[in-house]
Structures are given as structure tokens and as C-alpha cells.
């Protein structure tokens with residue numbers, strides 16, 4: 350019975366690894382287990398500390414991180430950069446589970462971190478509980494070799510329509526890391542709110558940060574809080590990509606500074622949910638000074654390579670002026686040492702090959718391809734986690750239709766949009782707009798379990814993918830999501846355990 354359960358666990362990994370070969374015997378994590386890392390590799394020691402933090406609450410074990418200079422004991426976890434073969438890439442790993450030890454080897458610490466997340470899923474679901482449990486913490490012996498299909502496996506959280514605080518976003522980062530998603534795209538500004546402190550333009554948060562959809566209190570991150578989030582994400586190999594939307598979706602900025610408006614007068618803050626109502630003035634120099642100041646401060650807070658500028662639904666901007674505006678902003682982003690990301694609409698402008706565009710609803714992203722720019726696939730009909738699951742879903746919108754759990758899973762980034770093939774795709778992104786999403790419970794109910802399907806599409810090879818087999822694996826994650834204390838939608842399409 351126990352062994353049947355164990356093999357279920359082995360077959361329930363999400364995202365599915367490239368290869369798993371079972372061996373003889375079992376490994377058991379013990380009270381005395383240690384995490385051994387290569388000497389002199391501070392980054393790997395950091396991975397060890399995060400893994401220890403992840404395993405400590407449920408096991409109650411200390412799991413000290415020590416270097417290989419100490420003698421290895423039965424039950425130890427070994428994290429190492431010593432690995433043969435260059436086929437693992439920047440994020441791949443080899444996980445070797447033997448009755449004596451677990452060894453996670455990768456060319457880079459990121460790979461070791463992802464291997465450690467696989468290790469968590471191989472342990473009983475109770476390992477994700479917040480309080481000590483009896484165990485036993487055993488895993489069948491095996492060898493896993495794995496690496497991701499795409500380098501960008503993203504999740505967008507709209508903190509502008511409704512604000513989510515530092516602790517809530519940290520819980521989102523935990524979730525992303527557990528499923529090997531490596532980009533948190535934060536939609537920091539929109540008509541209804543400005544959520545990041547900009548010291549050179551303080552009214553953005555004083556005024557623009559003071560409200561939300563429906564007229565709530567709003568909120569914003571101070572630069573210290575934001576830096577804390579970025580560091581928390583970085584320790585989990587999640588890159589934060591900050592988005593300052595423009596030229597449309599700028600109502601909060603326009604309400605904060607009269608001089609950004611054509612008429613020189615600031616309109617009141619908007620608390621409704623219509624789109625396409627605002628634009629920056631593309632013919633005012635103040636606008637470019639404003640954008641330059643904002644992106645300058647944001648670049649300084651951003652260790653990752655990308656700044657996102659949105660670019661969608663600029664219905665009030667003249668099309669030719671829109672193109673020139675995007676090109677000028679692209680130059681500003683580069684001047685601050687960063688690469689540009691925007692929505693598919695920006696592909697109408699002249700793009701640099703380092704720029705990336707998000708495909709969400711039209712065929713405009715195909716215009717990025719001949720320019721050498723890459724495409725991030727977030728088709729609304731598949732990857733918009735704010736779409737209702739079905740007609741009975743309380744939260745969410747339905748302009749792109751209903752997105753049930755199988756819909757979010759049954760698509761391929763390399764064939765989704767004619768004219769955009771495998772080599773044009775940078776990766777995938779699941780997006781959660783928050784017009785109707787106000788709390789952590791709302792957020793989780795919409796994101797889970799669809800996020801897991803997008804995570805798998807971004808990481809695992811497409812060959813052999815099958816919806817029925819996936820449902821069985823997903824079912825096994827019900828107890829895991831429960832153990833983590835997450836809300837999730839118990840889709841009737843999934844045979845939950």
C-alpha cells in the first residue's frame with residue numbers, strides 16, 4: 350500500500366521532469382540530516398538555507414547547512430556544482446536519490462534550487478504543512494534528470510487594480526518557486542492605482558496609491574519594501590519584472606500630477622474597471638522627463654534584466670505617435686541598462702532584438718518575429734487566470750471566454766499563434782488581473798490550480814503530453830495545496846484525491 354502511494358508520488362511531479370529512473374530501496378530524511386554544500390560557494394549555501402527553511406516547519410529537523418569538509422552521514426542532502434555533461438544548461442539539474450543520501454547536482458545554483466523543489470514534491474504532502482508532523486520522510490531511490498524547455502516561466506500579478514502587500518506577494522513567490530516558475534511580473538501601475546514609491550515624484554503614491562477598484566484604501570510599496578520583495582524572490586530564483594504601464598492605463602499618474610495632462614489639470618482618481626480611458630501626452634517633454642525619472646529609480650531597484658512598460662489598449666493615443674513613443678521609451682529603458690518588455694501592441698514599433706513582447710489577444714506579436722524580438726505566450730483564452738472557470742465562478746471576468754483547468758493546460762506555446770514558432774518563444778506567462786480579485790483567498794482560488802498547468806507548459810517537453818494523465822497528477826497536488834494552506838478551485842474535471 351505504502352509503495353503504491355510512493356510510486357503515485359513519483360508519477361505526480363508537476364512540472365513533469367524529462368526523465369525519471371527508479372532504483373532499489375528508499376531514502377529517509379532524519380533528525381540528524383545535514384545539508385552539505387561545496388566549500389566556498391556562498392550562493393549554493395543560500396540555496397541550502399532556503400531548502401532547510403522549506404523542510405524545517407513540517408519535519409521539525411534543524412537541517413544545518415554545512416560544507417563538504419564534514420563527513421557525510423546517512424540521511425544527508427548533498428548540493429553540488431560538480432556535475433558531468435553540459436546538457437543541463439543554466440537551470441537543469443540531476444537529482445540522485447539513494448538509500449544513503451540525496452545528491453542534487455547542477456551547473457548553476459539555480460538548477461540545484463529547482464532540483465530541491467523536485468525533492469520537496471517527492472516527499473509526502475505533509476512536508477508542506479506549517480507545523481511539525483510525524484513523518485516518516487521517505488523517498489524511493491531514483492535518478493531524475495531535468496531541464497526547462499523555456500527560460501521565461503512567468504506569472505503576472507496586477508497589484509494596481511487591487512493592492513497586495515509584501516507578505517501576500519511573498520506567499521505568491523513561494524508558490525511560483527515550488528512549481529519552478531522563475532518570473533514574477535508585477536503590474537505596478539494602472540488607472541486605478543500607483544503602487545511603487547518614486548522619490549522624485551512623491552505624489553504618485555501619495556495620491557495615485559491611495560485608492561483601488563471599488564474605492565478601497567489602495568496601498569503601495571516603499572522602495573525598502575520593494576527591495577525586500579525582490580531579494581526574497583531572488584533567493585528563490587524568481588526574477589521580479591516591474592511594469593510601469595504606458596502610454597495608456599496611466600490614470601493614477603495623471604490624477605497625481607496636473608502637468609502630465611494635456612489640459613494641465615489633474616482628473617480625479619478612477620475606481621471603475623473600464624479600460625482605454627487614459628493616455629500620457631506623447632507631445633509633452635514633461636512626459637519623457639517623468640518616464641525617465643521613474644524608470645531610472647525602478648532600474649536601480651531591479652537586479653533582473655527587464656523593465657516592462659505595458660503598452661496595451663492605448664486607444665486614446667494616435668497610432669503614429671504611439672509608435673514613436675514606444676521607440677523613445679525603448680531607448681530610455683536601454684539607457685538605464687535594461688531590456689524592454691511590453692505587450693504585443695508594441696510590435697507595431699521598431700523593436701530592438703533584445704525586446705520581448707507578450708502575446709495576449711491579437712496577432713500583433715507576429716510583427717516582433719522579423720525584428721528578431723522574442724515572444725512571451727500568455728494567450729487570454731488559456732493563460733488569463735482572471736477568466737472564470739465556468740458560468741458558476743463567482744470571481745473573474747469572461748471576455749475571453751471560460752478557462753477551465755483543461756483549457757489552461759491543453760495548448761502549446763510553439764503552435765498557439767501562427768507565425769510564432771518554438772525558436773521565437775521566450776516562454777509562457779499566466780496573468781492574473783485583479784479587477785474582481787481582492788484578497789489572498791480570491792487570488793489563490795483563481796490561480797490554483799490553473800497556474801500548475803502553465804508552469805508545466807513552460808518547463809516540460811511537449812512530447813507525450815496528455816490531458817488525462819495530467820489530471821491524475823494534478824489530483825495528487827490537492828493534498829499538497831491543502832498542506833500549504835492554499836485555497837484552490839476544486840474543478841469537477843479533476844479526480845481530486
Ligand code: TNX
Pocket residue numbers: 624661662692709733735746782783784
Ligand atoms: C485586458 S491584458 C487588459 C487589462 C485587463 C484585462 C482583464 C491587457 C494587456 N490589458 O487591462 O485588466 O484585460 O482581463
